[in-house]
Amino acid sequence: MEPENFVIRQISIFSENRPGRLAAIAQALGEEKINILAFSIAEANGFGVVRALVDHPEKAHDKLQSLGFNVAFTEVIAVKMRDQPGGLYEIAKILGDAGINIEYSYAYSGKEGAVLILRVDQVGDAITKIRKTGATLLERSVFH
Numbered sequence: 001m002e003p004e005n006f007v008i009r010q011i012s013i014f015s016e017n018r019p020g021r022l023a024a025i026a027q028a029l030g031e032e033k034i035n036i037l038a039f040s041i042a043e044a045n046g047f048g049v050v051r052a053l054v055d056h057p058e059k060a061h062d063k064l065q066s067l068g069f070n071v072a073f074t075e076v077i078a079v080k081m082r083d084q085p086g087g088l089y090e091i092a093k094i095l096g097d098a099g100i101n102i103e104y105s106y107a108y109s110g111k112e113g114a115v116l117i118l119r120v121d122q123v124g125d126a127i128t129k130i131r132k133t134g135a136t137l138l139e140r141s142v143f144h
Contacts, residue, residue, distance in 0.1 A: 001139070003124055003127045003128065005139050005140055005141075006077055006078075006127050006137045006138070006139060006140065007075045007076075007077065007123060007127075007140060008053060008075070008076050008077065008078055008117075008138075008140050008143050008144070009057040009058075009073050009074075009075065009140075009144065010051055010052065010053055010057070010073065010074045010075070010076045010117070010119075011051070011052050011054060011057050011060050011061055011064070011071055011072070011073060011074075012049055012050070012051050012052075012071065012072045012073075012074050013025055013049070013050040013051075013052070013064055013069050013070070013071050014047060014048075014049055014069070014070040014071075014072075015047065015048050015049075015050065015069060015070070016046065016047060016048070017043050017046050017047055017048040021048065022041070022050065024067070025050060025064065025069070028063050028064055028067055029054065029060055029063070029064075031063075032056075032059055032060070032063050034054050034055060034056050034059055034060045034063070035054060035055045036052050036053070036054055037052075037053040037054060037055060037143055038052065038053045038106065038108045038115075038117060039051060039052035039053070039106075040052075040104075040106035042104070051074070051104075051106070053076075053078075053117065053143050054143075055143065055144060056144070057073065057144060061073065074119060075119075075123055076117050076118060076119050077117075077118050077120065077123065077126060077127060077130075077137060078115050078116070078117050078118075078137065078138040078142070078143070079091050079115065079116045079118065079130055079135055079136065079137055079138070080112075080113055080114070080115055080135070080136035080137075080138060081107075081113075081114050081115070081116050081135070082113075082114070083109050083113050083114035087114060088107075088116065090135070091116055091118075091130070091135065094129055094130055094133050094135065095118075095120065095126060095129065095130075098125060098126070098129040100120050100121065100122045100125055100126050100129065101120060101121045101122075102118055102119070102120055103119045103120060103121060104119050105117060105118045105119065115138060
């Protein structure tokens with residue numbers, strides 16, 4: 001399988017950090033029948049960044065941009081990890097040993113197991129290293 005099949009389009013929404021902004025984003029996506037599969041929120045200097053994996057990233061981008069939100073795409077990867085102590089360590093060690101920096105990350109755990117979403121500085125190298133260890137990368141088609 002080609003490495004690009006593992007590159008996932010995440011949307012990043014930049015917004016003022018004030019009450020009701022997340023609700024407005026969620027409402028807009030809900031109106032378009034766009035499912036949020038995973039997300040995180042970070043805050044800095046009065047602004048927030050909502051990073052989300054959605055099932056229709058282009059549609060989400062267009063809808064949110066039409067409402068005045070500043071939206072961008074970011075390439076991330078998703079690694080299935082053991083949902084038990086040491087699972088995160090195994091993935092972080094693979095990347096660290098390869099000299100690949102994790103810029104940020106978030107995770108979710110569900111009935112299928114735990115998944116770590118990663119923004120790294122060397123996407124292609126990260127995909128290669130993770131696959132060589134036998135760890136499972138989720139394909140883009142799982143999310144989009």
